[in-house]
Amino acid sequence: MDPAPDRAPDRARRVVVVGGGIAGLTAAHDLAARGCDVLLLEGSPEVGGKLRRRPVAGVTVDVGAEAMLNRRPEGVALAGSLGLAVTHPTTATSTIWTRGALRPLPRSLMGVPLDLAQLAASGVLSDEGLARVRQEPTLPPTRIDGDVSVGDLVAARLGDEVVDRLVEPLLGGVYAGHARELSARATVPQLVAMLERGSLLESAAALPTSDVPVFAGLAGGMAGLADALVDGTFTVRTGATVRELRRVSAGSTTAAGSTTESRFALTVGSAADPELVETDAVVLATPAAPTARLLADMVPVASAELTAIDSASMAVVTLAFRASDVLGALGETTSGFLVPPVEGRRIKASTFSFAKWGWVREAGRGALDGEDLLLLRTSLGRHREEVALQATDDELVASSLADLADATGLAARPVDTHVQRWGGGLPQYAVGHLDRVARIRLAVAEVPGLAVCGAAYDGVGIPAVIASAHRAVESALLQA
Known part of the structure; x- marks a missing residue:
């Protein structure tokens, strides 16, 4: 120039x-x-913003963003240009804590089911909610003029239960917002494009499958991307x-x-x-x-x-446990769970980092005087619910442990904890x-x-x- x-x-x-x-x-x-x-x-x-890591019981882990989309190229391309090798989550599966149990999280596009048989087997919806979903292909086409909220769009086609028990926890994990207020065109434009073709379920069933991992991370933590820059x-x-x-x-x-x-x-x-x-x-x-x-x-x-x-505030609570204290309750085949707001719990999700990321599991081996440590985290906070975060760090840890105990039966006490607050950290679309x-x-x-x-x-x-x-x-x- x-x-x-x-x-x-x-x-x-x-x-x-x-x-x-x-x-x-x-x-x-x-x-x-x-x-x-x-x-x-x-x-x-x-520097680093929401890419941040801290030691917890001597094991350094992410206390902000822990992953990036792998199917969108900019993140992995930048990491590659900096000489950073990406890693992917293990085969551990996600669950959802709803209707009194931890249930398999059905395959979906931000809550729109991709497999009706899997949805039915999960037990996430009631019989009435499932019947409402199955009616969707018979509904007349939906005309979308301008923008509309994700919640209103999905509820009109699939019913309120899908929004409350699938869309809300999935969107909440990304935006810490509310499905009936977030823009469909800005947050999940694929849904709008699918509706323009007709039935959501039929469009979802026609989506090609892919073996490419959805997410990617970095060994040692996503904060390594900021450090390398x-x-x-x-x-x-x-x-x-x-x-x-x-x-x-x-x-x-x-x-x-x-x-x-x-x-x-x-x-x-x-x-x-x-x-x-x-x-x-x-x-x-x-x-x-x-x-x-x-x-x-x-x-x-x-x-x-x-x-x-507007923006939403949230907090990430990281907990380190002796492996011998928690494997019986958590196992290593589940990567964590989401929590729909309708369940009335304090936490909105928990990630079993030790099961989701191989590098976290290895980092914890022998970390406590030769004893293995397992690290996991919870997240709390949604848009306009900042009052829930006006608690001490100890209170947020206690709330996390109480919900973990109710969800999984985990009764162990952590050997160390870390609370990371992200005030106004997530813009609302x-x-x-x-x-x-x-x-x-x-x-x-x-x-x-x-x-x-x-x-x-x-x-x-x-x-x-x-x-x-x-x-x-x-x-x-x-x-x-």
């Missing part, structure tokens, strides 16, 4: 990336590979909160009294000791709320739209989300050299966030 006329031809374009989660790290990595002089500013003490090709500053972003004209005098060719000026640090950082381009890889604040004056339309994106994102991007595009990325836009999973960062880099450079 030819340099802009107001910059010296031999000076690398300087870009500031705000936010050090996987979106910001990917954007900074991409920009550095393009020859840019990149500075990444992260307000917290460490910090490769020295760009500068990282932590504890560097960006308080203000404004645009300045090339050759103008900034508030600091210096003449600059930069297009943007960022105020970094505390109000008592602010620092001015000047740059040619900016990529905002921060959550919706802080991004809205930074854009309030420069791009008010985008700021207002971002303010309307309400009905109309895609249109909102389009309006945000249209407004931001009016400011050359400015781009946004992250989980608030195109998907909350790791591959989707990485794709968002790739797109932002193209916008920041091509429009500058």
